[in-house]
Amino acid sequence: MSEFQSLKNHFLIAMPSLQDPNFVRSVTLLCEHNEEGAMGIVVNHPTEVTTSELLDHLEIKISPDFNERPVLAGGPVQTDRGFVIHRNDKHWQSSLEVSKDIIITTSQDILKAFPHDDTLSDAFIALGYAGWGPGQLENELAENAWLSTPASADILFKTKVSERWNKATALLGIDISQLSFEAGHA
Known part of the structure; x- marks a missing residue:
């Protein structure tokens, strides 16, 4: 039996064949991964809500020059919880x-x-998260649902949300558009 290898601080990149609406063309930042399961946040699925609208709803005042950005759909679990x-x-x-x-x-x-905090100028908010039970993520990886690569702060904080899936796959040296929708088994 092989020793467990954590994928914490990795991106999970959805393969083109993954059609679950929560994860289609997604990049998920794995925040935790151990023998009990995994927890991650989808970092490239924008919602219809903006950050200023969310902060206004929470009665938090913003300045007129606030750097607007989308609120992301972080995953299907606890969608009322913000990260x-x-x-x-x-x-x-x-x-x-x-x-x-x-x-x-x-x-x-x-x-x-x-x-108001300039050190948060490139930060973003996600609502909800993705969760996997013991062995579930490993099974999905074995079934070719995901690619994984070490996470990149540049992709998170310097890349447009709409470009993160392509940029994350480029970290692996591949063009995701060239991958087949069919899973292969030897």
Whole structure:
């Protein structure tokens, strides 16, 4: 039996054959992965809601020059729960360090600072997350539903949402449009 290998701080890139509407053409940042399962946030599926609309709904004031960005659909689990994906190392009340350059925070203090803190200028919000039970992600990987590659802060914070799927696959040195929709088995 092989030793477990965590894919925390990796991107899961949906293969073209994966047609689940929550994950079609998705890039998912794996925030946790261990023997008990995995948790990730889809980082390239925008919702119809903007960040300023979400903050307004939470009664958090924004300035007129606020850097607008979309709120992302982070996954089908707990879609009312928000995650701020950012890179600054301030100590927020509830944060998970995915890597030294990628941090996920779920506390209200970061939302209140969001419109005023310049260190959050490239941060974004996702609602919901994706979850896998024990062995489920490994089975999906074996069935060729996903590609994986180490996560890139540049793709998260410097790449347009609409370009993240292609840019993430380019990290693997492949052109995703050249992949077949059929799974092969030897």
